[in-house]
Amino acid sequence: MDIIGQFPLFYFPEYGSAWMMGVTGTIHILASHTSVGAAMLFAFLAYKAYKENRSDLYPYMKKYGMFLLIFSYVIGSITGPGIWYTATAASPRGISALIHNFVWVWATEWVFFVYEVIGVFVLVYFIDKIDKKTHLKLTFSFALASVGTLALIIGIISFMMWPGTQSYYVTGSASDAFFGTNTFPHMFLRIGFMIMLSGVIGLLISSAMKKDNLELSQELTKKMGYISMLGGFLVIFFFMWYMGTLPDNAHAVFNVTKAEVIQNRILITVVFSLYFLVAILKPQFISTPLAGVMIFVILIGGIWPGEKLRESMRKPYVAGQYIYSNQIISRDVPGKNIKSELPIIAQKGLLQVNPFVPENLKIITEENKLEAGELLTKMSCSNCHSLENTGKYRPLKDRLMGMDKEGIKAILYAIGNGGMPYMPTLLLPEHEYDAMAEYIASLKY
Amino acid sequence: MDASILLALRDPAGVPFYPVVFQALYVLTWALHAAFVLLALGAMGLSIFGTFSQKSNSHWKLLTPHLIQTGKISISILIVLGVAPLLFTQVIYDPNWYVANTLSGMWVFIFIYTLVVAYIMYYWYYYANKKHEGGGKLIGIISFALLVFSGLLMHNFAVTSIMPNEWMNMYAPNGVVDNSGWTFNMNIIRLAFMVSLAIPVVGIFLQNYSRFLSTKEDFSPEFIQYTASLGTKMGVIGLIISALCFVAWMLQIDYLLNPLSLAIIVSVVVLLLMVVKNSNSYITTIVLVVVALLISAMRELIRFDIMANLGYSIYEYPVNLEIPSLVMFLLTFLVLGGVGVAWLLTMAWKVGKNQGFFDGSKDVAVTRLGNYTLAIMVVWMVIYFGWGMTILFANIL
Numbered sequence: 001m002d003i004i005g006q007f008p009l010f011y012f013p014e015y016g017s018a019w020m021m022g023v024t025g026t027i028h029i030l031a032s033h034t035s036v037g038a039a040m041l042f043a044f045l046a047y048k049a050y051k052e053n054r055s056d057l058y059p060y061m062k063k064y065g066m067f068l069l070i071f072s073y074v075i076g077s078i079t080g081p082g083i084w085y086t087a088t089a090a091s092p093r094g095i096s097a098l099i100h101n102f103v104w105v106w107a108t109e110w111v112f113f114v115y116e117v118i119g120v121f122v123l124v125y126f127i128d129k130i131d132k133k134t135h136l137k138l139t140f141s142f143a144l145a146s147v148g149t150l151a152l153i154i155g156i157i158s159f160m161m162w163p164g165t166q167s168y169y170v171t172g173s174a175s176d177a178f179f180g181t182n183t184f185p186h187m188f189l190r191i192g193f194m195i196m197l198s199g200v201i202g203l204l205i206s207s208a209m210k211k212d213n214l215e216l217s218q219e220l221t222k223k224m225g226y227i228s229m230l231g232g233f234l235v236i237f238f239f240m241w242y243m244g245t246l247p248d249n250a251h252a253v254f255n256v257t258k259a260e261v262i263q264n265r266i267l268i269t270v271v272f273s274l275y276f277l278v279a280i281l282k283p284q285f286i287s288t289p290l291a292g293v294m295i296f297v298i299l300i301g302g303i304w305p306g307e308k309l310r311e312s313m314r315k316p317y318v319a320g321q322y323i324y325s326n327q328i329i330s331r332d333v334p335g336k337n338i339k340s341e342l343p344i345i346a347q348k349g350l351l352q353v354n355p356f357v358p359e360n361l362k363i364i365t366e367e368n369k370l371e372a373g374e375l376l377t378k379m380s381c382s383n384c385h386s387l388e389n390t391g392k393y394r395p396l397k398d399r400l401m402g403m404d405k406e407g408i409k410a411i412l413y414a415i416g417n418g419g420m421p422y423m424p425t426l427l428l429p430e431h432e433y434d435a436m437a438e439y440i441a442s443l444k445y
Numbered sequence: 446m447d448a449s450i451l452l453a454l455r456d457p458a459g460v461p462f463y464p465v466v467f468q469a470l471y472v473l474t475w476a477l478h479a480a481f482v483l484l485a486l487g488a489m490g491l492s493i494f495g496t497f498s499q500k501s502n503s504h505w506k507l508l509t510p511h512l513i514q515t516g517k518i519s520i521s522i523l524i525v526l527g528v529a530p531l532l533f534t535q536v537i538y539d540p541n542w543y544v545a546n547t548l549s550g551m552w553v554f555i556f557i558y559t560l561v562v563a564y565i566m567y568y569w570y571y572y573a574n575k576k577h578e579g580g581g582k583l584i585g586i587i588s589f590a591l592l593v594f595s596g597l598l599m600h601n602f603a604v605t606s607i608m609p610n611e612w613m614n615m616y617a618p619n620g621v622v623d624n625s626g627w628t629f630n631m632n633i634i635r636l637a638f639m640v641s642l643a644i645p646v647v648g649i650f651l652q653n654y655s656r657f658l659s660t661k662e663d664f665s666p667e668f669i670q671y672t673a674s675l676g677t678k679m680g681v682i683g684l685i686i687s688a689l690c691f692v693a694w695m696l697q698i699d700y701l702l703n704p705l706s707l708a709i710i711v712s713v714v715v716l717l718l719m720v721v722k723n724s725n726s727y728i729t730t731i732v733l734v735v736v737a738l739l740i741s742a743m744r745e746l747i748r749f750d751i752m753a754n755l756g757y758s759i760y761e762y763p764v765n766l767e768i769p770s771l772v773m774f775l776l777t778f779l780v781l782g783g784v785g786v787a788w789l790l791t792m793a794w795k796v797g798k799n800q801g802f803f804d805g806s807k808d809v810a811v812t813r814l815g816n817y818t819l820a821i822m823v824v825w826m827v828i829y830f831g832w833g834m835t836i837l838f839a840n841i842l
Contacts, residue, residue, distance in 0.1 A: 005454045007543045008616040010550030011624035020554050074564045077524050081531060082557035088535075089550035089626065092543035093456075099535045100458040103467075104770035106532055110525075111774075111782040117525040118789045121518055126803075129796050134805030137815045141785065144822040151829055165840040174461070174770040179836040329457065336458040336765055355450040358617040375622055 004341045006327060006354040007092045011378050015393045016386045017090035018325070022311065024082045026304045030197070030295075031076030033190065035116075037198030038068050039139075039146035041227065042123070046139035050132050056216055058127055064205045065124035071201075073120050077113075091383065093327040094160075094318035101177050101320070101336075102156050109152035115145045150190060158183040161314055162247045162321045169322075172335025177320065182245035189242045192234025196272075199228030200298060203279060204291040218283040225279030232272060247321065250313035252421040261309060268302050315384065316424040324424040325383040346427040350379055364435050373439025376432055380424075389443060397445040409437035446609040448756025454540035461767035464759040467536045468745065474529035476741035479639075480646065480734065481523035482596065487647025489516035489567070489589050491679075492574075499579040504671045506578060507664075513571050513585075515650070520564055520592075537759040538606070538748065545606035548615050549598075550626025556598040563591035596640070597631070604630045607748050609755060634697050638690035642740075644683025645720070649733055651676025652726035663800065673723060680720035688713050698747065705746055709739045769832075781821050788814035 010017050042061060049057040087095045099106070119142045127135060155178035159168075164181030167173070206220035243254075254261070275294055279286050318325045322333050329341045344353055351357045351364070351372060364372045377387060377396075386393045400408055414420070416427040428436075460467065495509030535542050546553055566588035573581030605615070605628060615628045655673035658664045691709065695701040716736055719729040749759070792811055796803045805811040 003450060003453045005457065005540075007454065008547040008612070009622075009624050010547045010626040012550070012626070017550060017626075020550075024554075024557060070565070070568050073521060074568065075561060077521065078557060078561050078564065081524070081528050082561075084531070085546065085553045085557055088543060088546040089553045092547055096456045096535065096539050096543065097458060099532065099539070100456040100460065102770070103461055103532060103536050104767065104774040107529070108770070108774045108777045110529055110532070111777045113528065114525050114782065115785045115789070117521050118786060121521070122789050122793060126792070126796055129802055130792065131802075131804045131806050134792070134811065134815060137819060141788075141815070141818050141822060144819070144826065145785075148822070148825065151826070155833075167840045172458070172765060174767050175832070175836050176840060178770075179833040179840075181837070181841065184833065184837075333458070337763070338457045355453060356613070356616055358613070358620040358622065360620040361622070378624060 002344055002348055002353055003355045004328070004344065004353045005093065006356060006379075008356045009375075009378055009382070010089045011382050014386055014388055014391055016382050016384065016391075017086075018311075018383055019393050020086045021083060021090050022304075022308060024079050024086050026299065026307050028076060028079035028083055029303050029307060030299050031072045032080060033194045034197045034201050035068060035072035035076050036146040036150050036191075037194035037196070037231070038064065038072065038201060039116075039143040040195065041198040041202060042068075043139045043143035046136045050136045056213070059212075060205065060209065060216065060220060062124065062127050063209070064202065065120075065127065067201070067205060069120055069124050073117065077117065091318050091325065091327065093329075094323055094325075097319045097323050098156055098160070101159070101174055105152055105156060105174060105178060109149055112145045112148040112152065116142065116149065119145060147191075150187065150194070154187045154190065155179060155183050158186045160319050161250065161310075162317075164245065168320070168335065169331075169333050170335050172333060172337075182242060185238055185241040185245050189235060189238035192231050192236075192238055194231070196228050196231025196235060197298070199224040199226075199231060199276070200291075200295060202227065203286055204288060204295065207286045207288045207291050221279050221283035221286050225276045225283070228279070229273070229276045232269070232276065236269065246313065249315065249317075249421045253313045253315055254309070257309075257312075261305070264301070264305055268298075271297070271301075312422075315422040318383075324426065326380050326424060326426070327383070328424065328426060330424065330426075342425070342427065346429070349429045349432045350376055351432065354379065364431050369435050370439050370442060372432075373435035373437075373442075376428075376436045377439055380426060380428075380436070387443070389445065396440065397443075400440060401445045403441070403445070405437045405441040408440050409433050412436060446612060446755060451540050451609065451752070451755060451757040454544070455762060456539055459763035459765040460536055461765060462771060463764060464537045464762045467533045468749075468759060471530050471533040471537070472738065472741045472745050474526065474533065475744070476734070476737040478523055478526040478530055479642075479741065480737050481519045481526055483643040483646040484650055485516050485519035485523055486589075486592065486596070486640070487643035488512045488519060488650065489585070489592065490643065491647055492516060493582065493585045493589060496574065496579050496582045496585065499574075504668055507668060508672060510574060511654070513574055517567060517571055520567065524560075537762060538752070540757070541606035541609070541748070541752070542602075544609075544612050545602045548605060548612065548626065548628035549601060552598050552601060552626065552629065556595055559591050559598070560595045563588050563595060566591065593640070597636070600631055600636050600639070601629050603744075604632050604635070607751050609751070632694075632697075634690065634694045638687060638694050641683065641687045641690050645680045645687060645716075646683075646733070648676045648678070648680030648683050649720060649726060649729055651679065652720070652723055653730060656726050657797065660798065661800070676726075677720060677723050681717065684713060684717045684720065688717075700743075700747070703746070705739065705743050709736065709743060712736045712739060777825065781818070781825060784814060784821060785818045788818050 012020060042064070045057055045061055048054060049061070084095060119138065123138050123142055158180050159177045161182060162180065163169075163177050165176070168176040202224035203221060206217050206224055209217040209220070316324050317330070322329060322331045322338065324330050328345065329338060331340050332338060341353075351362050357375065361368055361372045361375060381387065381396060384394055385391070385396045385399075387396055389397055391397060400411065403411070412433050415423045416425060416433075418425040489512070492509050492512035495505045495512060498505040499509045500506070566584055570581040570585040570588050573584055608630060616623060651672050655669050655676060659669045688710065691713070692701065695703075695706050700706050712732065712735060716729065716732050719732060723729070752758070788811070791814060792805060795808065795811065805815070
């Protein structure tokens with residue numbers, strides 16, 4: 001029996017299922033990056049407090065720590081596994097590929113995660129119950145553990161983009177997959193962002209301390225301004241390096257929206273540079289509501305478009321440049337005995353090889369053509385495009401507006417023959433293209 | 446479901462080590478995760494009860510905030526411990542897990558955000574109760590209900606994942622494909638058994654709590670006696686309820702006379718006697734962990750049998766040995782995890798035992814463990830970058 005390992009398809013109307021991962025991912029990035037950045041900031045403050053015998057810094061650290069505990073470790077620790085969950089529902093084979101390549105890396109990250117979660121409680125609750133030297137060691141170890149979690153996850157998410165060389169495909173080794181060409185630039189790019197975020201969150205806390213201790217509040221606001229500025233500079237610096245390590249298909253996608261992306265980045269850079277300058281020069285102007293709004297701005301204006309871009313640039317792949325977003329294995333990986341599924345699909349068609357296609361749709365007839373076409377379109381396209389006329393997420397409508405069946409079919413053939421580098425070269429038999437085109441045409445975009 | 450389909454659903458990359466190891470790790474880590482799920486539910490449930498007596502009863506005045514705090518920390522720990530079995534199940538039972546998740550895609554999304562809201566509300570409950578004695582009742586109840594609902598959703602994923610013969614009917618009932626992700630299945634008896642375990646777990650926790658505080662001068666002997674006796678009552682009643690639910694579950698699936706099932710019944714009886722006697726609750730806790738491991742093994746046996754009967758054996762999963770990252774995990778787990786967590790827990794224990802302030806710099810064990818932890822972490826980072834640079838140089842030059 002010729003079947004491939006396709007799972008049932010979950011489709012969220014109007015949006016598709018991938019956006020669920022995007023939403024969870026964006027929230028997680030804000031929380032997790034804040035937590036790693038804050039861990040480094042915490043170590044810096046604890047060192048300063050210990051060296052300069054500044055007891056007044058401890059209440060700030062306690063407040064920051066409580067915020068961190070609730071914000072990062074409640075939201076971050078749930079949305080972290082939450083990304084896996086939603087990714088599992090949206091891209092089961094993509095997540096499976098990562099798990100089966102990197103299970104031990106993930107297990108190692110888990111060790112750091114355990115240390116962090118116990119550590120954050122110890123760090124915050126014992127701040128005035130243990131001596132300063134021991135507490136300082138705790139903050140150092142906490143910062144190292146937090147960076148450790150980044151060091152481990154970064155290779156996995158970089159592999160999602162691509163391994164960077166051919167070695168992984170030959171050896172199948174997790175090391176070759178993990179330490180790809182964009183792993184380190186990606187890591188330092190994120191470290192910069194984490195430092196910046198720790199300052200952005202720090203401004204919220206320092207501005208809230210005005211009533212209790214104006215002088216300390218202003219001193220810390222200034223410090224957070226400098227820290228954020230440094231982080232922001234690192235982000236821009238390493239972004240250049242990172243972009244240079246991406247594959248051609250990523251640049252092809254990037255070029256489509258290049259002008260818009262650059263405009264957005266310049267705007268964000270200017271707004272936040274001004275914000276940090278105000279924090280440094282006029283700390284009294286930084287109020288808690290303003291600091292709160294700026295966190296929201298960075299979430300909506302910085303992280304969301306940034307992650308959307310990173311996800312788009314991976315297209316047509318979801319992991320390691322061997323699995324397409326529509327869950328089909330697109331190339332051989334001899335090191336893992338993985339075979340491309342494209343030839344069997346081209347020969348037999350998706351309906352025949354997918355084990356979850358019901359018997360009544362395995363063979364296309366005049367009666368079931370639209371139904372089969374709908375299922376084929378969902379299986380092939382819905383991971384990246386919403387199908388409805390009112391679809392919100394990269395809607396097919398915007399791409400196929402006003403086209404008739406033959407026009408749509410011509411586009412499907414062009415894609416299947418590799419005419420667009422960011423679309424999967426998924427060649428289907430004529431009768432399946434025909435059913436898809438008929439279904440899409442029936443939607444009258 | 447046909448064996449050939451189940452086998453085709455396995456990841457073509459194979460597993461990076463022998464499947465039995467992942468199976469053992471799954472059983473172990475699920476048991477630890479479940480222990481904190483039960484402690485969180487038990488502590489939280491009892492704390493809500495406590496909020497109603499907190500103002501008038503001096504024992505509950507003291508106990509309620511401690512239970513709230515216990516629930517709060519337990520939720521964090523259950524999340525972090527839950528990641529491990531989630532990882533291992535996907536390695537060897539990926540067909541089951543991914544089908545369950547895609548069929549219940551909407552519930553997956555709802556699960557994540559229910560948990561986020563529930564935990565944030567739990568902090569709200571914590572602060573409300575800290576501010577006013579007896580405060581935060583309604584918030585606490587809502588948070589508790591949401592956490593139980595999250596547990597129910599997780600139960601759905603687990604139950605759906607072991608119903609391979611029904612998957613096609615769930616996905617395409619009468620041949621009509623349903624992509625909505627609203628599949629929901631439950632087994633009431635199995636769920637009742639799992640949830641009921643929260644009662645004896647919090648009972649044994651109270652015995653430990655009482656024992657730990659008995660050496661501290663700032664807690665009255667009456668309070669120590671009260672919490673120990675409450676723990677015993679809850680432990681005994683809870684274990685009887687759980688045992689009855691367990692027998693009902695085993696009868697339902699016809700596993701009552703299975704040796705593992707019998708071992709669980711015997712160990713529960715032993716646990717019951719130890720709880721009644723309460724001579725050393727720390728040892729009782731070790732037996733509780735053994736029972737948790739046996740229950741975890743029982744769950745795994747049920748799943749293994751269902752899949753083996755359909756022709757899917759995890760032991761036949763193709764193996765593509767992956768040694769370097771395994772070595773990294775083992776060394777990190779044993780050396781860094783062992784020393785680091787020992788440091789944190791030793792410190793927590795000593796802070797708890799001291800009145801007010803603990804000077805760790807004068808404690809040899811705490812100082813050494815702290816220094817070792819830091820040194821190990823620095824060495825870990827050096828190896829990480831060294832390893833990465835070696836691989837990169839080899840691959841790009």
